[in-house]
Amino acid sequence: MPTRTPVWSLRSVSKRFAGVLANDRVSIDLHPSEIHGLIGENGSGKSTLIKILSGAYQPTAGDILKEGRPIVLGDPIAARRAGVSTVFQEFSLVPQLSVAENIHLGRLPKRHRRIDWAGMRDNAVRLLADMDIGIDPDRPVGSLSVAEQQLAEIAKALSTEASLLILDEPTTALGLEEIARLHGLLRRLRDRGTAILYISHRLDEVTDLVDCVTILKEGRVVSAAAESRVDIDFIVGRMVGDVGEHYPKERNATGEIALEVRGLSSRNKVTDVSFDVRVGEVFGLAGVLGSGRTEVARALFGLDRPTAGSVLWKGRPLDLASPKAAIAAGFALVPENRKFDGLFFNFTGFPNITAGRLDRLGPAWAISLAAERAAGRALVHDLEITPAAETREVGNLSGGNQQKIVIARWLYAGAELLILDEPTQGIDVAAKIAVYKLINRLTREGRSVILISSDHEELMAMSDRIGIMSHGRLVRVGDTSSVSKIDFVRASAAAGAPAAELSQ
Amino acid sequence: MNLFKDIVGPLAAMVMVALVVALTTNNFLDAGNLSNLTLQVSIVAIVAIGSTVVIFTGGIDLSPGSAIALLTMVFAEVVRNWGLPIPVAIVVVLLLSLVLGLVTGGLTAYGRIPSFITTLAALSAFRGVAFMFNNGSPVFQLSPDLEGLFYGRVFGLPLPLLYVVATYAVAFYGLRYTAIGRAIYAVGGNPSAARLSGIDVRGVQLVAFLVAGLAAGLGAVLMSARLNSGSPNYGVGLELSAIAAAVIGGASLSGGRGNIVNTAIGAMTIVIVQNGLNLNAVPTSFQNVITGAIIVLAVGIDMWRLEIAHVLSAIFAGRRRGPALVSKKEA
Secondary structure: OOOOOOOEEEEEEEEEEOOEEEEEEEEEEEOOOEEEEEEOOOOOOHHHHHHHHOOOOOOOEEEEEEOOEEOOOOOHHHHHHOOEEEEOOOOOOOOOOEHHHHHOOOOOOEEOOEEOHHHHHHHHHHHHHHOOOOOOOOOEHHHOOHHHHHHHHHHHHHOOOOOEEEEEOOOOOOOHHHHHHHHHHHHHHHHOOOEEEEEOOOHHHHHHHOOEEEEEEOOEEEEOOOOOOOOHHHHHHHHHOOOOOOOOOOOOOOOOEEEEEEEEEEOOOOOOEEEEEEOOOEEEEEOOOOOOHHHHHHHHOOOOOEEEEEEEEOOEEOOOOOHHHHHHOOEEEEOOOHHHHHOOOOOEHHHHHHHHHHHHHOOOOOOOHHHHHHHHHHHHHHOOOOHHHHOOEHHHOOHHHHHHHHHHHHHHOOOOEEEEEOOOOOOOHHHHHHHHHHHHHHHHOOOEEEEEOOOHHHHHHHOOEEEEEEOOEEEEEEEHHHOOHHHHHHHHHHHOOOHHHOOO | OHHHHHHHHHHHHHHHHHHHHHHHOOOOOOHHHHHHHHHHHHHHHHHHHHHHHHHHOOOOOOOHHHHHHHHHHHHHHHHHHOOOOHHHHHHHHHHHHHHHHHHHHHHHHOOOOOHHHHHHHHHHHHHHHHOOHHHHOOEEOOOOOOOHHHHOEEOOEEHHHHHHHHHHHHHHHHHHHOHHHHHHHHHHHOHHHHHHOOOOHHHHHHHHHHHHHHHHHHHHHHHHHHHOEEOOOOOOOHHHHHHHHHHHOOOOOOOOOOOHHHHHHHHHHHHHHHHHHHHOOOOHHHHHHHHHHHHHHHHHHHHOHHHHHHHHHHHHHOOOOOOHHHHHHHO
């Protein structure tokens, strides 16, 4: 079908961030009247690619072509003017303003130098009717359901003439019915000639909608649109690929049970979750974003008070009332977002390492900086962290070094159970392997690890057993060998589908 | 060595300001003027310890000026009307200053109201309470023993200088060598990470306000001793001088960064400027404008650091390799 000239193309586009190649010579053709799926796991470079197309990032190398001619999208405004409209995962709506105002935000129509309220409203009514979106343009956006907000966001994106519409995970907040409505809208837009680039984790949904797919993996195109079949098995095969050598997995699990979680519930999603973690074991927690993986970690670390259930550590029941209590029990949480929750950017490496256990530096009224230096140097050497960690604030270190410093904090604290939430997100392959080796070392020393990751491949390779979360429940637990790769990815993908019951 | 690296910038700025003042006035370097300067700086410097510690946790304290007014009135009340001996009266004032810190700190940390608001409210309320004593009139001639506390000398050194050195020594030690000091920086740097590291974030915020309260209490005692009186009009604008001292000393208003010693240098800088303006007979109204301008400039230099480094390295690039300045900044 696509023999026409593409309206937008990327030619061998690369984007490098401090040592990480997020996009590696990516080429994509986007044709008018075509919905193009962009698929890949977290960290495969999808977001970077979208940001390049929407002008937020500049490519390190390669060209963006509009109707065959190179074009520079210097910033998001330039990209919009050139005809690229993007609906990002995070809404860009102002809750206090009406739907009509939001649609025209930043370019309110004027008459006689005053805002033309009537004209604006008419325009919004026409636009919403045109797209068959049944939302009252006068309602404040904050009073809309999440799904309606999503539709309003799309209406806003379409209010300027766009030759390319990009949607980044537009269905995360939507139920089945709303997804169907959205898809109907996108098909109508396609039939009118718009090129659409559609990003989603939900494979069933993607295969239902798109005309062709490009599959990304580690920043590269592993299957271009021309050679991809729009078929779940094909896509999963390409996405997962071979679990290759860069997972140096050691099996250190013993028979001895370290952690017993029984019927754990919290106010924050977790519902009746039970599992065991053995000494030296890596227990993988899988599930789509928002399935409750991170919330299990929060409950275990004393951040969300459990409402039911019990947690036993080496046979002793624990009262996990606060992170302090959890740390005292020997638990550690390496949070999903090390920038927001993990690191002290006002400190150099060593105070970051000792922050979890200042009491080990001597009495509270006389902490020893010499002891801190000694401990810091030993861990920096041991974990092969850059020696610059001693003198530089951690913001000046690479992502891999930053992650190792957060892990070093818990080694210093003598943690016995480490909960690693997305420990390799946003770090390069070499640093990932270093983190895997560190996980091996932890388990070899008899510590236990709960590994949370959206990178299925990593989770499969590095875990001894895996539990799959869905809607706050642990729906399946098994040895990694008993779960086939494809079943596993499918289970996660399907787990997202019955989201209808969640949205109000 | 680390300390020296921290303070060299603000120290250089202070010396430059002092040079300008010395060159533009006749009697800046007179022994009498310098001694007077020490007396002037002492109260601001001590109060600024509290302001700085709160700033380190990422908060702000607008209340010490009003707290001082209230505390000097309480001091006057317990000395004059209750007849308490001076040492006991001082203890009462210091305990009450902790209570004031407990109020602002408690509302901030546990009431989760931003410190800007709680201390702005306290700025109004504390002074209001101060006016409830003695029908809102100042109380003079508290005690003949009182002035010695401020104007006395030990080994030829003015007592206020010793107070400043002693309080800063304690503050420096506390911030650098105690767990709570480290926690103060940690909370200011990243409260979320601090919580995940097992630090009691709210408790730490409260402690910072207790320190601020106590610093205001010490300031109130010195103020009463200096003027041998209590007045609901004392300390107007003192919070501004104290915050200016912290900011000129390089404390980051976003929290977590700064060295307390620099606050003393910042306090001296601002007092030298005020002194210079006085010696040059600049009217008070205009002095206030200049104080405002200095605060903006000090914060501006912090905010524009990158741009300034770019400009400087562009200038230096002609002579030397450019990145020298950048790496110095990162080190």
